[in-house]
Amino acid sequence: MKIGIIGGGAIGMLCASYLSKHHEITIFTRRKEQAEEMRASGIELTVRGQTFRTVVDAQTGLKGMYDLLIVTVKYHQLQDVLNELSTLPRQRILFLQNGMAHLLDLTKWKTAHQLYVGVVEHGAMKMTDHAVIHTGIGLIKWGPFHHEASAEFSHELEGASDDFKMVFTTEWKxxxxxxxxxxxxxxxxxxxxxxxxxxxxxxxxxxxxxxxxxxxxxxxxxxxxxxxxxxxxxxxxxxxxxxxxxxxxxxxxxxxxxxxxxxxxxxxxxxxxxxxxxxxxxxxxxxxxxxxxxxxxxx
The missing domain is CATH 1.10.1040.10 (N-(1-d-carboxylethyl)-l-norvaline Dehydrogenase; domain 2)
Known part of the structure; x- marks a missing residue:
């Protein structure tokens, strides 16, 4: 799949590192300097005491068509992202934010995009603009925010790694x-x-x-x-x-x-x-x- 990941924080880099094993990844960052560093050095993931390097594309400014967009920015940054997403053609978007305040914003958002929401049970710590430590192994559980959102692609996200599983559920609330x-x-x-x-x-x-x-x-x-x-x-x-x-x-x-x-x-x-x-x-x-x-x- 062609996947875009919005946000260059710990969770964004964690998702990009694991999903890049089976998918074509572009990570969108707020700062041009971080995007340039990722393109030059890749993303360094440290897990269980070992460090791996993955190659991803990194850009600033949302653009293009993807099989899935994954939004990993924190809640206080979300409104700016929603404004940018409103300019894109219709596509699937998965939101991975802590808390539940973002659900109120998604309910009010008038958009044709297919929306999904999920929770991240992993622990991760950003060390530099291109390095992240996987501090706790967990799951990402996700499902359709709108009943009409199709989930036929869910099987393509299941097998990223034993340390990084994405589990589909309809009981997302x-x-x-x-x-x-x-x-x-x-x-x-x-x-x-x-x-x-x-x-x-x-x-x-x-x-x-x-x-x-x-x-x-x-x-x-x-x-x-x-x-x-x-x-x-x-x-x-x-x-x-x-x-x-x-x-x-x-x-x-x-x-x-x-x-x-x-x-x-x-x-x-x-x-x-x-x-x-x-x-x-x-x-x-x-x-x-x-x-x-x-x-x-x-x-």
Whole structure:
């Protein structure tokens, strides 16, 4: 397949590296310097202690026709991408964003494109403009955002690698909600406390705060199976114990976080249901202050 990947961050490079084994890949970056570096050096992927180099095309400015476009930019960058995508001929587009706020934007978006959404359960860290470390092996689960979106090509994405599987599902909303629950339990606290994921369960005080955020989120999302879901959150903390969450990485590097896509989405839903969510409100306001402080210090 001819696949275009929009976004030169950790997830964009991770997808490009693995999918390039079986498909023709073009990665679209925001900065010309990054595109030039990728064309010259390829993408270096480090996984399980070994480093591999893959050759991909890299461009700036969206253009052309693809069998599939995969959007990996963060939520706060999405609106600009949607504006560019609106100028392209009709094609298939898969959105891989954390949180669920982007679903509201896709619902409002008047477009003829076939839309798909998914979640990334991998851990990845961008090291340079052409190097990424695969820090945690997981799955990408994806499905059609609109019922009329065709999925006859799904089998072509299944066998990229044992370390990188893309699984088709029609229960994408449930998948997104469970990933959102994990994100809201882990990301804000690790960013505010400047700790790795594992410390949230090794420190009883941190675990208590995480459990409070969990209880508020489960109530807002009206999710059942609380015991299973809490066990799932704890298991993710164990599996990724040595990892820095993406939100912590953003704070450390003075970048805007995905606060609005994760915590903001839940608070919007809470407001419509008249649900009081003091812990999530505290997380949201604290992260907003920290974002502004970090941004200012990096100017």
């Amino acid at each position: 449930k998948v997104l909600e469970e990933k959102l629950l994990v994100n809201v339990c882990i990301n804000p606290l690790t960013a505010l406390l400047h700790v790795k994921n594992g410390e949230l369960i090794s420190n009883p005080s941190y675990e208590h705060m995480m459990k409070c955020a969990f209880d508020e989120s489960v109530s807002i999302l009206q999710m059942s199976e609380k015991e299973r879901l809490w066990a799932h959150v704890v298991s993710i903390c164990h599996k990724t114990a040595d990892n820095q969450s993406s939100m912590l990485q953003d704070i450390v590097r003075g970048r805007q976080t995905e606060r609005k896509a994760i915590v903001g989405y839940l608070l919007t839903k809470a407001q419509t249901q008249a649900i009081h969510a003091p812990y999530l409100t505290f997380f949201n306001r604290s992260l907003e202050v920290l974002e502004k402080k970090q941004t200012k210090s990096f100017e």
